[in-house]
Amino acid sequence: MQWWEGGAADGRAVFFLHGCPDTRHAAYNGDAAARRLGVRLIAANRPGYGLSDAGASTHGSVADDIAALADLLGVGEYAVLGMSVGGPYALACAARHPHRVTAVGVVASPASVPELEPPYHRDDLGPEQQAFFSRLAHTTPREAVEQMRPDFEQYVAQLNPADPDDTALVRRFLAQLDPQDAALITQPGPTVDGRALGSDAAIAASVREALANPDGYLRDAAISFRTWDFRPEQVGCPVTLWYGDLDSNASVRNGRWLAERIPQATLVIREQTTHLAVLQEHWDDVLKFTATSATEELA
Numbered sequence: 001m002q003w004w005e006g007g008a009a010d011g012r013a014v015f016f017l018h019g020c021p022d023t024r025h026a027a028y029n030g031d032a033a034a035r036r037l038g039v040r041l042i043a044a045n046r047p048g049y050g051l052s053d054a055g056a057s058t059h060g061s062v063a064d065d066i067a068a069l070a071d072l073l074g075v076g077e078y079a080v081l082g083m084s085v086g087g088p089y090a091l092a093c094a095a096r097h098p099h100r101v102t103a104v105g106v107v108a109s110p111a112s113v114p115e116l117e118p119p120y121h122r123d124d125l126g127p128e129q130q131a132f133f134s135r136l137a138h139t140t141p142r143e144a145v146e147q148m149r150p151d152f153e154q155y156v157a158q159l160n161p162a163d164p165d166d167t168a169l170v171r172r173f174l175a176q177l178d179p180q181d182a183a184l185i186t187q188p189g190p191t192v193d194g195r196a197l198g199s200d201a202a203i204a205a206s207v208r209e210a211l212a213n214p215d216g217y218l219r220d221a222a223i224s225f226r227t228w229d230f231r232p233e234q235v236g237c238p239v240t241l242w243y244g245d246l247d248s249n250a251s252v253r254n255g256r257w258l259a260e261r262i263p264q265a266t267l268v269i270r271e272q273t274t275h276l277a278v279l280q281e282h283w284d285d286v287l288k289f290t291a292t293s294a295t296e297e298l299a
Contacts, residue, residue, distance in 0.1 A: 001068060002051040005195065007034025007041035013075045014292045015066050015093070016043040019084030021222040023049050025206035026083060028192040033283035039291045044069055046079055046089070047161070048215030056141070059092035060229050067097050080289040081105040083279055084249065085224050088112075091262075097232035104239040108250045108278040111257040113137065113225045119154045121225070123251045136225045144222040152217055161211045168202035173207050178248070181276040232261040239265045240284070240289050244273030 004024040009012075011034070016027040027043035034041040045156040046053035046062055049077040056059075070078055077100050082090025087109020109120035114137035120130055136144050159176075163169050174182040189197030196202060210216075223229075239262050252269055259267040270278055279286060 001048075001053075002206040003042055003044035003069060004028070005041060005042050005073075006031035006192065007037075009038045011038040011040040013042060013070070013078040013182050014287060014290050015070070015078055015080045016041060016082060017062075017066075017082040017086030017089040017093075018043065018046070018049075019086050020224065021049070021210040022084070022086075023206060023209045025193075025202075025209060028202075029120060029197060029225045029280055030188065030283045030287060032190060037284065037287050037291055039287050040075075041287070042069070042073070042075075045209075046216060046220070048213050048217075048219050050209045050212065050216075052216070054213065054215035054219070056222060058229050059089055060096055062089045063093040063096040066093050067100060070100070076100065077102050079103040079105070081107070081290055082109060083107045084109055084275070085220050088224065088228060089259075090230070091232060091235050091239070092230050094237050094239070095230040095232075098236050100236075101237055101245065103237050103290050104235065105286050106215070106239060106241045106255075106258065107286065108243055108247050108275050109241075109254065109258075110224060110250050111254040112228050114227050116253065116257055121250055121254055122248060123253075124248045133225055135197065137227065139167055139221040139226075141219075144226065147202050147216045148221040149214070152214060152221070153242075155212070156211050159207065159211065159295060160209045164180065166200040166222045169207060170200045170203045173203065177276075178246075178274045180246075180274045183278045184276055229275065232258055235262050235264075237264065239287075240271065241265055242278050242286065243267070244270045244278040246273055247275045247278065249275040 009016050018026040023045050024043035028069040045052040047057040080090040080093045094104050113121050120133040187198045241255045243252045257267045
C-alpha cells in the first residue's frame, strides 16, 4: 500500500479516502489545515492506484486495509474522511471497525446508487447514461469492469498521462473539470511532497499517479455503483455529510438519503459550491469536525 502522511506527526489520526480516479495527492491541500488543527492526516491509495497492489477489493476489504495501516503506524483509534467515491469506503471503515473508528466525514459522495430514486447519483445524465447505471447494479463486478473499460480507456487516451509535457497534460485535465473546480486546483500553495501545490508539476504528478494503472478506477467503478457490502445503518459514530448545491458529480439527494439512514448523521449543504470546492474551500471545518468528534469519543 502506498500512502502519505501530513499535518501534525503527533496529532489525532484522520485517514483520508480519495475519490475516483484520484490518489493520496487529493489530501495534500489539507496539510496546512491539519497542522493548524493538530491533526495527523494520512492518505492511502486504494488497491490498483499508484503503487498500491491491485486486487479484488470491496468496501469491506479496503476498511480492513485502513485498519491494517493503522496497526502498522501504531494508531489505535482514528477518524476517517472520504471524498467523493471515497465516502462509502469511509463509512465502511466505521461499520466494519466500530471500536476503532470514532468519527466519519463524508464529502460529496454517492449514496448506495441502486437504492436511490431515481437509481443514479447524478442529476445531469441523459437517458442512455441513466440506463447504463441502472444496468451496472445488476451485473457482477467482473461484468461491470468490462462495461466501464472502453470509456475509461478512451478517457485516459485523451488525457495522455504519458506525455512528459506537464503543462499540456494539465491543460487537458483542467478542460474536463467544472471551471470553479479547475480554478481551485490551480491556486498557488505551499510545497508538499517536493512540489508547490497548484503548479503544473504537482497537478501532473497527481494525474499520472491516478491513471498509471487502470485497475484502481475500474475496481472502484465495479463496486461503487452497486449495492454496498455493508449498511449505512450500521455506522454508530458521529457522521457529518457535506454536499454542494452546484455539484453535478454527487447531487444533494445522495446526502439526504444517507442522512435518513445513518443514526448520528448531520447533513451540511454548501450554497453555490461545486464538487471539489465542498472540501478544498473548507478543509479547516471538515478536519475540525472529524478530529473534535474523535476527541469527544475518546473522552
